[in-house]
Amino acid sequence: MSNKHKAKNNKNPEEKEMTNEQKLLRENVLLRLEVEYLKKLRAFQMDPEVYLEKHKQRYHSNSKKPLN
Template structure:
């Protein structure tokens, strides 16, 4: 295992050990909510890719393309 991997693993353990049980549960809850949200979007995309992309396409500002005068 590389030193970088060991350091990041060690930091995670220190941070987690400093968290209270309630904070750990809140963090887990947040991660689960994000996962559910992601899976819902994935399912919507799989069911209708074109409709999903049309609904969620990015809107570009009119000033992003400067006119040359």
């Protein structure tokens, strides 16, 4: 059995139970995420320093601070 055929048979069982509308909604969400990712990637590639400065606060707030 080819790898493609095996991968097709090993899909998430919940996916088989999804209605066509649910599948389209899921695809829509995934495509929106992809578009947002590509926008951010393009902004970073155009000017990394400006992008990082703009998003600096977000990265610092997520980092762990040393315990004193």
